[in-house]
Amino acid sequence: MSLREKQLASLLSMLNLNTSSSDQLVDVSEPVWKILVFDKAGQDILAPLVSVKELRENGVTLHIPLNAVHTPIPDVPAIYFTLPTDENVERITKDIESKLYGSFYLNFINPIARSKIEDIANAAVLSNDSKIVQKVYDQYCDFICLEEDLFAATGESGSFYALNTTTAQDTEITQTLEALTNTLFSALVQLQQIPIIRAPRNTAASMVAESLDKKLREHLRDPRNCLFTASHSRPILIIYDRNLDLPTCLTHSWNYQSLVHDLLGITRNQVKVEESGVMKSYDLDGRRDTFWDGLRSAPFNQVAEAIQNELEEVRRAEEEVRRLKVEIGGVDELNEDLSSNTNRLSNAIKDLPALLEKKKMLDQHMNIATALLAKIKSRHLDNLYELETKLLQNPSQSILGLQGGYKDKIRLFLMYYILNNGQLASSEVDQFQTSLGSVPADDGKEPQDVFKQAFEFVKKWISLSKLNTSNAYSVHGGGVPTGNLINLQDDRSNIFSKIVGGTSFLMEGVRNLVFKKQALPLTRVVQELLDGQQTDLTSDYVYYDPKQIKQTTRNNQSFNEAIVFVVGGGNYHEYNNINDVVCKKNLTGAQTMGKQKKVTYGTSCLLNGEEFLEQLCMLGEETLSRS
Amino acid sequence: MSVPRRRRGSSKSEDTEQLLPATKSTGNSSWSGVEDKENMGRDRTAEFQSALRSLQGRQQVRQLQPNPMTSANRMNRNLDQYTEFMRVAKSIGKNISKTYSKLEKLALLAKRKSLFEDKSVEIQELTFIIKEDINGLNQDIAKLQKISRGSQTVNGKHIQSHSSGVVVGLQSKLASMSTEFKNVLQIRTENLKEQRTRQDQFTQGPVTSSLPPSALTGFYKGSALVPEDSYSGGDISIDIGDNAGALRHRQSQLLAQDETESYLSSRADAMQSIESTIVELGGIFQQLATMVKEQEEVVQRIDSNIEDAEMNVEAAHTELLKYFRSVASNRWLMIKVFALLIFFFVIFVVFLG
Numbered sequence: 001m002s003l004r005e006k007q008l009a010s011l012l013s014m015l016n017l018n019t020s021s022s023d024q025l026v027d028v029s030e031p032v033w034k035i036l037v038f039d040k041a042g043q044d045i046l047a048p049l050v051s052v053k054e055l056r057e058n059g060v061t062l063h064i065p066l067n068a069v070h071t072p073i074p075d076v077p078a079i080y081f082t083l084p085t086d087e088n089v090e091r092i093t094k095d096i097e098s099k100l101y102g103s104f105y106l107n108f109i110n111p112i113a114r115s116k117i118e119d120i121a122n123a124a125v126l127s128n129d130s131k132i133v134q135k136v137y138d139q140y141c142d143f144i145c146l147e148e149d150l151f152a153a154t155g156e157s158g159s160f161y162a163l164n165t166t167t168a169q170d171t172e173i174t175q176t177l178e179a180l181t182n183t184l185f186s187a188l189v190q191l192q193q194i195p196i197i198r199a200p201r202n203t204a205a206s207m208v209a210e211s212l213d214k215k216l217r218e219h220l221r222d223p224r225n226c227l228f229t230a231s232h233s234r235p236i237l238i239i240y241d242r243n244l245d246l247p248t249c250l251t252h253s254w255n256y257q258s259l260v261h262d263l264l265g266i267t268r269n270q271v272k273v274e275e276s277g278v279m280k281s282y283d284l285d286g287r288r289d290t291f292w293d294g295l296r297s298a299p300f301n302q303v304a305e306a307i308q309n310e311l312e313e314v315r316r317a318e319e320e321v322r323r324l325k326v327e328i329g330g331v332d333e334l335n336e337d338l339s340s341n342t343n344r345l346s347n348a349i350k351d352l353p354a355l356l357e358k359k360k361m362l363d364q365h366m367n368i369a370t371a372l373l374a375k376i377k378s379r380h381l382d383n384l385y386e387l388e389t390k391l392l393q394n395p396s397q398s399i400l401g402l403q404g405g406y407k408d409k410i411r412l413f414l415m416y417y418i419l420n421n422g423q424l425a426s427s428e429v430d431q432f433q434t435s436l437g438s439v440p441a442d443d444g445k446e447p448q449d450v451f452k453q454a455f456e457f458v459k460k461w462i463s464l465s466k467l468n469t470s471n472a473y474s475v476h477g478g479g480v481p482t483g484n485l486i487n488l489q490d491d492r493s494n495i496f497s498k499i500v501g502g503t504s505f506l507m508e509g510v511r512n513l514v515f516k517k518q519a520l521p522l523t524r525v526v527q528e529l530l531d532g533q534q535t536d537l538t539s540d541y542v543y544y545d546p547k548q549i550k551q552t553t554r555n556n557q558s559f560n561e562a563i564v565f566v567v568g569g570g571n572y573h574e575y576n577n578i579n580d581v582v583c584k585k586n587l588t589g590a591q592t593m594g595k596q597k598k599v600t601y602g603t604s605c606l607l608n609g610e611e612f613l614e615q616l617c618m619l620g621e622e623t624l625s626r627s
Numbered sequence: 628m629s630v631p632r633r634r635r636g637s638s639k640s641e642d643t644e645q646l647l648p649a650t651k652s653t654g655n656s657s658w659s660g661v662e663d664k665e666n667m668g669r670d671r672t673a674e675f676q677s678a679l680r681s682l683q684g685r686q687q688v689r690q691l692q693p694n695p696m697t698s699a700n701r702m703n704r705n706l707d708q709y710t711e712f713m714r715v716a717k718s719i720g721k722n723i724s725k726t727y728s729k730l731e732k733l734a735l736l737a738k739r740k741s742l743f744e745d746k747s748v749e750i751q752e753l754t755f756i757i758k759e760d761i762n763g764l765n766q767d768i769a770k771l772q773k774i775s776r777g778s779q780t781v782n783g784k785h786i787q788s789h790s791s792g793v794v795v796g797l798q799s800k801l802a803s804m805s806t807e808f809k810n811v812l813q814i815r816t817e818n819l820k821e822q823r824t825r826q827d828q829f830t831q832g833p834v835t836s837s838l839p840p841s842a843l844t845g846f847y848k849g850s851a852l853v854p855e856d857s858y859s860g861g862d863i864s865i866d867i868g869d870n871a872g873a874l875r876h877r878q879s880q881l882l883a884q885d886e887t888e889s890y891l892s893s894r895a896d897a898m899q900s901i902e903s904t905i906v907e908l909g910g911i912f913q914q915l916a917t918m919v920k921e922q923e924e925v926v927q928r929i930d931s932n933i934e935d936a937e938m939n940v941e942a943a944h945t946e947l948l949k950y951f952r953s954v955a956s957n958r959w960l961m962i963k964v965f966a967l968l969i970f971f972f973v974i975f976v977v978f979l980g
Contacts, residue, residue: 018670031720031800033793035785047928056799061792062785071785075713114678117671121678130683136675227669270928283928 003600004145006190008049011141014107015050015058017077018135034077035062035101037070039088041109041154042081044144048269048285066091075102077134083142084112093123096132104133109154110182111138140189140227142182146269147286149600150575153183158604160242160249160569161615163204166622177204180604181211184237184565187602189227194220195237195563197544198529205241205567206542212239216546235561238529242568245521246461247392247418249612250411252385253573256303257296260284260368261572262608263375273371282364289361297576300372307365314359321348321355380404388412395419406436406447411609413451414458414616422462429455453620454613460623520577522564527581530597532558563600569612570603709786712774716793719767723800726760729753730808737815747897750815758904761805765911768797809908812901819898826891 001009017034036055038046043065055063064070066082078101082088089112096104106120117136124133143151157176162168168176188195194216199209219227242249253259257266264271272281286293291310295303324344376382380403395416413432417424436447519527521537528538534556545552564578582597607615733753775790 031717031724031796033716033789033796035789051928056792056796059796061796062789064785073786073789074709076789111669112671114674117675118678118682121675121682124679125682130679133675133679134672136671138669138671140669 002148003151003187003191004049004148006192007045007141007143007145010139010190011046011049012058014079014081014105014137014139015055015060017079017105018107018137032059032077033061034059034079034105035064035073036060037064037066037078037080037082037095039066039082039085041083041142042066044154044268045109045141046081048144048146070095070100072098072100073102077101077103077105079105079107081107081139082109084108084110084116086116089116089119093119096120096123097126099127099129099132103131105135105137106133107135107137107139109139109142110186111140112136140186142179142186143602144268146606147575149579149598151183151187151600151602152606153180153602153604155179156605158183158567158569159615160605160607160612161618163568163604164243164619166626177207177211180208180567181215183604184208184212184239184602185215187563187600188216188237191235191563191600192228193233193235193561193563194228194546195235196557196559197237197239197546198538198541199239200241200244201540201542203241203243203567205239208565208567209237209239209542209544212237213544213546220546233561234559235563236529236557236559237563237565238526240522240525240564240566242566242570243461243465246458247415248520248522248574249569249571249607250415250609251388251392251573252381252408252411252609253576254299254385255297255573255576256300257576258571258573258608259300259372259376261606262610263372263381264368265608266572266606271368273367275367275371280367282368289364291361291365297580300369300376303365304369304373307362307369310358310362311366314355314362317351317355321352324348378405379408381408384408384412388415391416391419407450407610407613409436410447410451410454411613414454414613417455417458418462422459450613450617453617453624456620456624457616458620460620519581520574522566522574523578523581526562526564526578526599530559530562530582530599532556561598561600563602566601566603569605569607569615570601571607571609571612575601708774709790712771712790713793715767715771715774716790716797719764719771719797720800722760722764722767723797723804726757726764727804729757729760730804730811733757734807734811734814737811737818739818747893751897751900754812754901754904757808758907761801761808761908761911764801768794768801771797805908805911809905812905812908816898816901819894819901823894 015034015036017032052063060079062073066080066088078095080092082092092104092106095101120133120136124130142154144154145151156162157179162172162176197209197213199205252262260266260271264273266284269284270281271284272279274280283289284292284296286296291306295306298306384404391412409432417429433448433451436451525538528535529541543554545554566574578599578601582599733750736750736753772791772794775787775794
């Protein structure tokens with residue numbers, strides 16, 4: 001079972017008033033209608049997983065935010081799904097005291113403290129109904145599951161800015177740390193696994209690792225522990241720090257999901273597309289949308305082709321139905337023909353809803369792809385992407401004289417700067433800065449200011465990272481390290497600008513890029529740690545085993561399952577890259593490996609290139625204003 | 628100073644060594660008890676109840692007067708209407724699940740393919756009953772909707788949306804039941820058709836109500852069709868029985884002639900009634916579809932409404948800010964005017980006074 005299935009199962013049992021799914025079948029004689037009350041975090045968790053229709057199927061007639069005005073509904077059971085914060089608990093006790101609903105089923109996303117349980121008990125006493133609160137549950141659900149194997153932390157505390165800002169108070173830092181630990185702990189409880197934890201030393205990630213290790217140990221030691229009862233396999237949990245690899249967040253990607261995220265923005269699996277002046281939002285849910293599920297990690301031109309093919313297929317099917325109609329409406333035919341025709345017609349009618357559904361789905365992707373394409377053309381992203389890929393292989397590649405939006409240019413230049421380890425002539429930097437021009441952009445910001453701020457932070461970051469860690473990208477310059485299973489030589493060959501014949505109408509005017517998977521730094525780390533190898537890349541990683549009494553380090557273990565968690569922001573590009581490389585390996589080495597490797601990717605927050613750049617600017621501004 | 632520190636360190640490591648074996652054993656013991664509750668988070672109801680009990684105990688000593696429900700009187704009139712609504716809704720829900728069990732029975736009967744032991748009378752009755760049930764339920768739900776609409780003006784906002792949610796839930800249940808009913812009926816018509824074609828094939832040896840013995844015994848018990856195929860398959864043990872059966876078959880042919888005719892006409896009736904039922908169901912469907920469409924939020928996500936609300940709140944906030952700024956600038960003006968007044972006042976008092 002994947003992480004999403006597990007979370008969904010526990011959410012559904014919550015919606016059925018904390019009965020297990022087997023009981024639910026018995027209780028069909030009398031329907032139970034209930035209402036659901038959630039806070040922001042609860043809403044974020046539920047929204048991508050459960051639609052209003054599904055809520056209704058589970059007997060939920062009404063869903064209300066916790067902070068809205070509540071009017072009483074007698075005799076109805078109310079399910080609360082909130083974080084156990086002071087504010088929320090206060091609100092809940094108020095509702096209980098005034099007996100707004102018939103009974104209360106309280107589900108907390110994170111474990112609630114004993115003192116708050118007493119507060120709630122006090123409210124129950126004041127309401128004079130000892131049975132008003134039926135259940136109190138810790139749900140351990142503090143993460144948002146976006147895909148089968150992708151999750152993000154709730155709240156905003158885990159952004160790159162929050163983790164790197166110098167103005168943060170100690171309390172804020174410990175709060176962030178605690179929130180991330182809670183997220184990881186919840187995911188592990190849902191997965192029922194106690195992992196071996198690895199993280200790069202001396203980073204925020206290693207702090208999270210340490211506090212998670214502590215928390216796991218406490219729970220394992222607790223005699224009342226019943227959270228990890230069914231843990232059989234032991235995966236490896238790799239906690240990575242964004243500070244080790246900035247360029248991944250700045251690059252443009254060419255696969256569908258990351259393009260949608262980067263250009264249109266995905267919030268909780270929903271994308272907003274402007275169509276003739278009207279904003280429309282589409283759900284991108286792989287459970288219903290088979291097209292999305294199959295092609296979200298595919299390169300964009302492949303997606304465009306697939307859309308076209310599928311559309312043609314649908315058209316053909318429609319044509320078939322139309323032809324049938326004409327035939328049957330025609331002159332009387334032989335008896336046998338008639339019966340077979342009726343059969344065909346009834347089959348066609350049966351298939352029709354599915355056909356319409358498919359058409360709707362394709363229309364949606366068509367609209368998204370058209371919107372993407374418009375942006376790709378106006379920002380010359382195909383050229384940009386090609387240049388970036390060349391840059392990754394050869395950092396001295398010249399990047400001047402390209403077109404596109406100023407943010408894209410800045411992202412590219414920062415990458416260029418980082419890949420060259422900051423060793424650029426200051427004249428080159430100045431030249432780039434002046435090339436941005438001083439005209440304010442459409443969003444009212446001056447490109448030069450944006451660049452100055454972001455550049456400030458990156459400069460600082462490079463001087464710091466030289467002290468601490470070796471640059472994750474240095475491998476690219478140095479050549480293929482021995483023992484690295486990914487064949488980088490493939491990527492070296494000239495793979496771009498091959499014009500493949502038969503371009504689809506969608507891709508007109510955009511160069512047909514031949515897409516090759518290239519392992520990102522984190523992907524290589526994951527690969528190495530899964531295989532139990534050790535090179536310079538992972539030699540300085542801390543090792544925690546919560547089940548062991550004494551800290552011992554066993555570096556040469558190999559694993560079949562990994563959970564990756566990026567502290568400070570991840571993106572779909574990285575998520576897809578890890579999946580692709582691991583999957584590809586599975587395909588070629590299926591005979592030798594036997595077992596499939598599984599990687600679950602999590603992050604403290606999902607950031608696309610522009611959001612990341614914005615956070616870099618905010619950080620740079622801080623340093624600039626202080627000096 | 629270093630001595631106590633070392634001691635503390637050593638005692639700590641002892642602690643962990645003592646505790647870890649203990650967790651192992653508890654882990655094993657809790658295995659059987661909690662395994663079925665996997666994925667359900669941690670139940671802390673017991674903890675809550677113990678807290679509740681201790682608090683109640685304290686309260687009893689203090690003998691607090693039970694505080695009267697202040698809102699109860701105000702709500703009374705609304706409540707009557709609401710409880711009436713919920714009572715009706717519950718009974719409809721119960722009836723729906725009852726009809727469901729009937730439908731399951733019907734599905735079982737309809738899926739039987741045997742030519743004989745055909746319970747066509749029973750099936751017809753059940754079909755009729757279910758049809759009536761669905762019709763009745765449909766009307767009940769329509770009435771219920773009227774009740775909930777009628778009380779709109781009186782009740783609170785949430786009660787109203789709750790009750791409309793109940794109505795939609797019932798409707799979708801009814802709709803899914805009617806589709807299932809329709810499917811069952813379709814299966815039934817197909818079976819009937821198949822039987823008819825099979826009868827046409829057997830015109831030389833018309834169907835009888837007595838099964839060949841091979842069908843009564845052995846593997847193909849209860850099925851009249853399959854043995855026919857297996858004869859040609861060359862099964863020797865069946866072959867013997869077949870000869871005997873063929874004899875009996877011929878004897879009963881004459882008797883059976885009348886039966887088949889009445890049987891055929893009854894089949895035609897059955898088909899017709901099924902067809903008419905499907906047509907009626909179509910009407911109900913249309914009604915339901917319009918009702919459900921009225922709600923128009925079936926495939927919505929839970930955060931869609933809230934985003935609108937958030938935007939509204941933000942807009943309000945910016946408006947407020949604008950107002951605040953204008954007020955602030957006014958304030959500056961007032962302060963300036965006051966300062967001027969005081970300045971003149973001072974001038975008047977000091978120089979003229």
